[in-house]
Amino acid sequence: MTSEAAAVAPLSGLTDAEVAARVAAGQTNDVPTRAARSVSEIVRANVFTRINAILGVLFVIVASTGSLINGLFGLLIIANSAIGIIQEIRAKQTLDKLAIVGQAKPTVRRQSGTSPLPPNEVVLDDVIEIGPGDQIVVDGVILEEANLEVDESLLTGEADPIAKDAGDAVMSGSFVVAGTGAYRATKVGREAYAAKLAEEASKFTLVKSELRSGINKILRFITYLLWPAGLLTIYTQLFTTDAGWRESVLRMVGALVPMVPEGLVLMTSIAFAVGVIRLGRRQCLVNELPAIEGLARVDVVCADKTGTLTENGMRLSELKQLGDEDVSEVLAALAADDPRPNASMQAIAEAYGDSPGWTATATAPFKSATKWSGTSYGEHGNWVIGAPDVLLDPSSAAAEDAERIGAQGLRVLMLGSSDRSVDAPDAPGMVTPAALVVLEQKVRPDARETLEYFADQQVSVKVISGDNAVSVGAVAGSLGLHGETMDARRLPEDTGELADTLEEYTTFGRVRPDQKRTMVHALQSRGHTVAMTGDGVNDVLALKDADIGVAMGSGSAASRAVAQIVLLDNKFATLPYVVGEGRRVIGNIERVSNLFLTKTVYSVFLALLVGLVGLGSKLFGGDPLLFPFQPIHVTIAAWFTIGIPAFILSLAPNNERAHTGFVKRVMLAALPSGLVVGVATFISYLAAYDGQYAPAVAQTQASTGALITLLISAWWVLATVARPYEWWRVLLVVCSALAYIVIFSLPLAREWFMLDPSNMAVTSRAVLIGLVAAGLIEALWWLQGRILGEPRRLWRTS
The missing domain is CATH 3.40.50.1000 (HAD superfamily/HAD-like)
Structure with missing residues (x-):
């Protein structure tokens, strides 16, 4: 260390005035306590999404027609953004509070005193004391050391601890494995080595999960389906029908809106965020x-x-003398001379508190690799303490005694005298047993x-x-x-x-x-x-x-x-709650994914069928085919078969075991169910469709019939996804059905939502087709269980 450095950072540390000057100059360790998005980043990330952009464009198109009731789906933009922002900010606040509680506080030596400080209060040239288990929080230069060894494997990949002498550099992100010392901070904040790594490696980690990567794979697959279905729908509705631009645009948007799985990513984010909040209440960071x-x-x-x-604390249970010499003073000296005692040495210090005042001539700190530590006291001898099966001959009586005591679940240390200094290259050398120190740990x-x-x-x-x-x-x-x-x-x-x-x-x-x-x-x-x-x-x-x-x-x-x-x-007992929270997230998101993706599949498939038939009519001179639904129809269809139930299911308790193969499982459920719903809806519509020149009443009745078939079959998808049933799941499914019965029963609701179920022939046929589709979905649910090797259960058992 240069004399200039010594001038800036004497061993006694900085003065309060020097600290204030560095704070004023911005020379502080201004690294965030944890990698997380700021509030503004959270708002931007939840507002400016691909799905919001798609829905926003479609909303503007519908608004241009003047039919505001058909633009109700635009509320999804506000709901998606608001719910996502609120939950993520709550999760951020929970994590930030816990991170402050759980953060490592380096021991900083200043002329006003030595005390642990939060990492962001460390300034340039601060003197920081370190011992076993401490993390190096900023880059620095060693000022003093006693058998100091630092592990830099997390930074360099080099597994062996590195001995550090005065003047050697230490890098933030490494940690002390043995010895003690102090170093001067030479690089703080974003200039420190670990901070540069963290800026790249420790970004907000919500997206790095098997669950979310699986959802992204599914969304990519859906995108491949959306393009041809969307383009075909746009062409057939705008250019093959003579329904007028307003009606054609509404039918086109009615086909495109349900293709977008608008709530899937949102529900996943909410499930994670709520999990963080719940675990935070249990003091789990x-x-x-x-x-x-x-x-x-x-x-x-x-x-x-x-x-x-076992609990961290220990207490001395017994001291078993192996020789004639009283070792009380030796144990007291060893405990007093250990600057950073571990739990075992703390227990010895509590039992033998009066130090004899011996002068240590050499020390060897405890290392996990060697299992012993020691101190040389000149004329008072060289003393080592550690694992009996490391320091003793396995066949000796003392080793057998230690083994017998250890079999009772007690921790046994052997105190012995060595024939050489503890810092000798071949230490501990020949060890003469002096005593067995028996420590008790509380389970x-x-x-x-x-x-x-x-x-x-x-x-x-x-x-x-x-x-x-x-x-x-x-x-x-x-x-x-x-x-x-x-x-x-x-x-x-x-x-x-x-x-x-x-x-x-x-x-x-x-x-x-x-x-x-x-x-x-x-x-x-x-x-x-x-x-x-x-x-x-x-x-x-x-x-x-x-x-x-x-x-x-x-x-x-x-x-x-x-x-x-x-x-x-x-609390080790908190782990089951973490496991349970993970199961809730995985199981519930799988359910929610089944709902949203079934909707996307049937929407895409219905659009393809209508588009292909319409295209065929255009080529062969037949009657063009209008898409069955306006935007308001698909909006109310999503309310009670997907939107509200999905929100409830995503937050519900769920202790079912997590299964692998998320993508396979979801697609195996959503694809066939979606195809059944799409085909059934198309058949129902085609059976009632009287051509684009039919009276408006007939067209509304055909659309209503198709919607009834869609609702019955989609509702049965919800009924299978909600299994195994509990009272509240049954209530959820029943209320979903009742909500649609109310909508179809109220004259005002029928007028608002453009529904006309008065044609009993069309309505009865639609109900029958819907029931047949529900039966097929039920059969598929049982078949999927056999394919996945999972026994299907209608009701939850304890």
């Missing part, structure tokens, strides 16, 4: 919205023991219930811990998690063999951080969707590479930074 969906598809949960199945009261939930849902749970395998197995067994336990030091290196081992065993102890990551990869290689839960720095790599990373709010800053979901209240 969703860093990436599709994680709600992803966790619902998970079939393997890899859970860390400490901090997940989370909700852990058993959560594990039972996953078992009921056929989700495998693998306990992966750095603790002794026997101890981990005992804790898992006490929670009712059955299966074989393995020491990870015996895990095979080959990915295929490792995957086989993971299928066979349930509990793993002495797992290194790199092994956790490899185990996640091995499970993924077998087609599993893997969730990883953890709270420590040793979990970071696995959390990052798992399909869904879940961190505890009290965990290390690094683990919270890479996880998609953070449980701010540290």
Whole structure:
């Protein structure tokens, strides 16, 4: 470090005046707490959509005819935009509040004092203290260090921790795995390395989900159908009929409006947004919205023991002396000299609080890879503390004793004296056992219930811990998690063999951080969707590479930074609610998609049939065929068979298991149902159609007959989509039917909506054709169940 740098950032940190000067100069860490759209971006994204543009153009065309009642579909533009904006802003507010609670706060050293500050209050040249598990929040230069090691794998891909000396650079986005130190901030805000990466990689993530990508595939497919159907409709209605421009334009728009699945993307966005709000009430921060969906598809949960199945805090249960020497002073000295004690050392510090005041000549921080730490005290000896099965001869009496105690689910550490300094290259060398330190962890009261939930849902749970395998197995067994336990030091290196081992065993102890990551990869290689839960720095790599990373709010800053979901209240029992919310989103959007896409399919198919018949009439001298509906007809058809029911179904409770193959499932349901509705409506219209020169009353009656057939068949699609029935689903379906009965019964409504069901022959035939179509849709529903291998149920069972 140069003398100039030292002048700007003495080890004692900046003065308040220097901080104020940097704030005034804009030299602050002005990176948003999370990647999210601003309110103005949300408004623009919900108003200026492709669907709104299409509906807007069609509305202007209808308005030019002077028939305002036919322009009612224009209200969809306002409704789509308003609902989308309101829900997304609510979700943004929820996430932003939770993000402030859950954000990592670096410890900043200033001349006025040392305290944790929000990342956006760090300024250029601030001195920031770091220890194990801390994330480097801005780029900087090391000022002081004690055995400091930094993991930069999230930035560079290099897996091995890098030792840092004074003067070395550190990059934001990396994290400390061992040792302590302090660094001076050299680049803050958007100049920092991680911020530049985040600007590209951490955009608003609502679109990055299997569900939404599936919907986009479906919409692309529909677009291919819309073009020929739309162009054919425009041509036949405007240029082959002699109905006059006003009537032709209305019929053309009546054909085009229902082709647009106007509510599908909106309902998906609402379902995600409401999910975020609901989980936010449970103190669950969703860093990436599709994680709600992803966790619902998970079939393997890899859970860390400490901090997940057990609570973070520990207490000293027993000190078992292995020699004649009293080790109380040694334990007190080790605890006092650890600048960033982990949970084990904190428990020892609480039990042995009076430090003897020894002078440390060398230190070795705890590392997940080595499983021990130590301090040399000159004439008082070299002392190490760590895993007995790492420091002891496995055949020794002390090792057997430690194994026996660990089998009871207790954590056992071995304290011993070494024959060499702890910072020697070949440390710890020859270790003489002095005592076994027995620590007790409290099992989370909700852990058993959560594990039972996953078992009921056929989700495998693998306990992966750095603790002794026997101890981990005992804790898992006490929670009712059955299966074989393995020491990870015996895990095979080959990915295929490792995957086989993971299928066979349930509990793993002495797992290194790199092994956790490899185990996640091995499970993924077998087609599993893997969730990883953890709270420590040793979990970071696995959390990052798992399909869904879940961190505890009290965990290390690094683990919270890479996880998609953070449980701010540290409750493992919140996970079932996240799974349930994901299932609600996936299951309900599948239902809603079936409704909207069935409408699009029957609209496109009806337009093609009318267009092709009209084109044939033009070529062979027949009577041109007007499209059966005006815009108001298709608008009221969508109200109670799709729009209102879809909104209710998209937000309803739904705990059905998530299924794969979203696109296949939706298209298998929507295509045949849509074809049946379209063909039935066309037959009904064709049977009642008396030609374009027929009296207006006859034309209205033919259109009404076609609408009745459409409503009956489309209503039956809703009746199948709402299954399995509960009381409120039955009520929804019944109310939908009653709404149309009321519309057809009221003279004023018939006049407004241009309906005339008075021709009993036409109406009776339309009802009969509609019932036949409903029967075909019912048969298709049962057939789809057989094709998908899913038993169909009319009523929900507990």
